[in-house]
Amino acid sequence: MSEPTEPLVEAPADAVAGEVVLRLTDVVKTFPGVRALDGVQLEVRAGEVHCLLGQNGAGKSTLIKVLAGVHKPDSGQVEWRGEPVSFANPQAAMRAGIATIYQELDLVEDLSVAENAFLGHEPKVAGFVRRGHMARRTRAILGRLGHAEIPPGRMVRALPAAGKQVVSMARALSHEARLIIMDEPSAVLAHDEVGNLFRIIRELTAQGIAVIYISHRMEEIREIGDRVTVLKDGRTTAANLPARDTPTKALVSRMTGRTIEYVFPDRPAVERATEELLVVDGLTREGEFQDVSLTVRPGEIVGIAGLVGSGRSELMETIYGARRPDAGTVRMNGRALRPGSVDAAVKAGMGMAPEERKSQALLLGEPIYRNVTLATFSRYARLGFTDIGKEKAEARRIADSLELRPREVLRAVRTLSGGNQQKVVVGRWLLGDTKLLLLDEPTRGVDVGARAELYQVIRDLATQGVGVLLVSSEVPEVLGLADRVLVMREGRMVREAPAGELDEDTVLDLVMAGSLMEGAPA
Amino acid sequence: MSEDAPTSTATSERSAGLPAQSPPVDPAVTHATAGKTAAPRLSWWSGDGGEGAKRNLGLIGVLVALVVIGIATRPDLYSDSSWVWGNFLTILKLASVVGVVTVGMTFVIIGGGIDLSVGAIIAIAGVWSTTVATQNFGAGGMIFTALVVGLSVGLINGLLISYGKLVPFIATLAMLVAARGLAAEISNKQTQVSDNDFINGIAANSLLGIPLLVYILAAVVIGGWVLLNRTTFGRRTVAVGGNPEAARLAGINVKRHTVLLYALSGLCCGIAAIMLTSQATSAQAAMANLYELDAIAAAIIGGTLLSGGRGTIVGSLLGVLIFSTITNLFAINGLSTEAQNMVKGGIIVAAVLIQQVQFGSLGKFLRRNRATTA
Structure with a gap:
């Protein structure tokens, strides 16, 4: 077998x-x-x-x-x-x-292999589970999968990940899945277990x-x-x-690739300050990214291109202090930031729009204005008392300048479309004195019209002297929006160039090369 | 705050903040979710928005219904106006100690936690403040001791949860057991009588015809309301409970704030310990038994979301008042506490069911609204 x-x-x-x-x-x-x-x-x-x-x-x-x-x-x-x-x-x-094997295997760890395989449709006589029968059928199914060596009575907890996957498939077969x-x-x-998985898949397909x-x-x-x-x-x-x-x-x-032509704002030919705003040096988190160095100047948009699993989001969160690096430093305006402290990063003038808008950035049930002022309400407060009037006025100003729709700042954020929710998150950092904006997939789940608006907002910020570090898996977005592009692959920076010197094909080759050789962790 | 109603959502308006070469926008796409709803108004008193205020109106309705039942079952008593006033004060007095604890509990639950140790904290604060040694310092020393002990135990809860990474349920459950144990140890399992006239007088005396305990409750409720709705502390509480990750990424120190929330709950327990000691003119390790359940139940009836991020002080107060009115209703009809507990249990279930129905239908309404406008 x-x-x-x-x-x-x-x-x-x-x-x-x-x-x-x-x-x-x-x-x-x-x-x-x-x-x-x-x-x-x-x-x-x-x-x-x-x-x-x-x-x-x-x-x-x-x-x-x-x-x-x-x-x-x-x-x-x-x-x-x-x-x-x-x-x-x-x-x-x-x-x-139709059987589905989810990434997080939905097995009950403290039940046996057989009990998991037949969970919810155990063979029964008058309400009693026919344990012997169930074990025999489980053994037969495991045999079909080429894993007769797994004992049906073994607790699932005791199995390695590969074994658990086999149990998930046994469950699918117990339902006569087509x-x-x-x-x-x-x-x-692990790498050598993948071959075994493929063998099982071939067994399955051979059975139609x-x-x-x-x-x-x-x-x-x-x-x-x-x-x-x-x-x-x-x-x-x-x-x-x-x-x-x-x-x-x-x-x-x-x-x-683009399915629609996006409108990118022009890059203004302005002189940029030569002082570096952000200097990241040798930043490393084991298993996520290694030895990453990069810089952002005021008024500059730096784009990071990379696939899911290249370590780009982890890198952003580490720069922002939301994760603690194993090695390396992050400096803002020449001053080293305390590692692993969001507070220090925010105080130094960083702001971030994280990858997962709903779970990482918004209080969905709270009104728009409270979401806009989430990072700044303390600054408007006097002796600890919030100044709601001022907060609403500021939020309304942001809503106007970002063309938030609707502009009613008392509405719950939940009721906004994806693009407008993203505007709320970006708008949060327009208050206060944000010097560097970290944008992680800023246009995910955002419709076409709102995308163009967001691009304009980002460019305007840069024109006003804010540095922007942008991550996107959409290569055209990085090339169209950024001044300078970094290509990331498997946790390493593999190329840095002005956006004008790169084209989509070149970047795609760089981005993909690694996963062809050994497979980026997903 | 009358300028709260922006009326225009027109897409053609461009504001001064952006340059004119902004790309064209397809109004059909971007306008899809604007809907045709009017701007919700925010009055000065409804700091938590209209939703909470509506729910509180429902709770007031329940209170009125309970009073009507009282009038229907005992018309003889309710015909006497001086009895009605006296009974009203009795209900408030009954609510005062649990009310103070519930305010602290409301903060903890809105902040995404739970505090099972409140009864035990009251016991240890009460016992500690009535030892012979403490009583020698007089009323000031006793009050100071109760407050500091409550605050400190709450602080320990918070530190265990924030920095020890214990689940709130486990940490405060452990504290429940340990604090009562320590209270029994300190008091040597004896009832410690308070000889202090000032302390004993808090529960016995009235000002302008209203018991002092009711003033304390009012002060704590008003203070809690202001803290939740008008201060950065309250805003952080909602943010930390509503979406801790978002709060953290916005630069809020979630761990420190969590510690402060449990310390606040402990402080409320310290206040409650003085009130309860005064009522009984004594303290013992078994005092304030199961107060955690009353406080949690009252907060939940009041609309506080057990998963955090939503809740009102007014709602929690109404929750406490509903409970004490039921107790009173059973008392004036001479019914047993057993029957009373069954009714209370039923009311908790009913309150949560009603909230779920409201939310389910709200979600459905929003989806339908979106479908028709998109």
């Missing part, structure tokens, strides 16, 4: 023989403030490994949840084995034969089971995948590409 069943994988992608088991047509799913899925097409055949590619926020997770019965699509059609379906809940999807969705299954595995495989690692997709569908901004930008033969650049540009 250790011999991989190669033939199916060897077949060219076009010749995937199986019938179409799953077909999604124009699936749309919206949440307050964001269109998570905006017309997704997907076709999966029996016995194939269908890879799903896309950046964070492209809609992969939402798509999985639609298939798993967690979310209901607003419009569009989901066809499962030839019939339109709408799953009322995850149990219904399970019963229909389609198994795997969300970044290799992320929790379809697999939707999600991963950021290009070489895995090359090895295990049959066809690839690429998502961007909730849309299918490419469907059913052959996994083996499609050039990496083509795939990545579908993931990150």
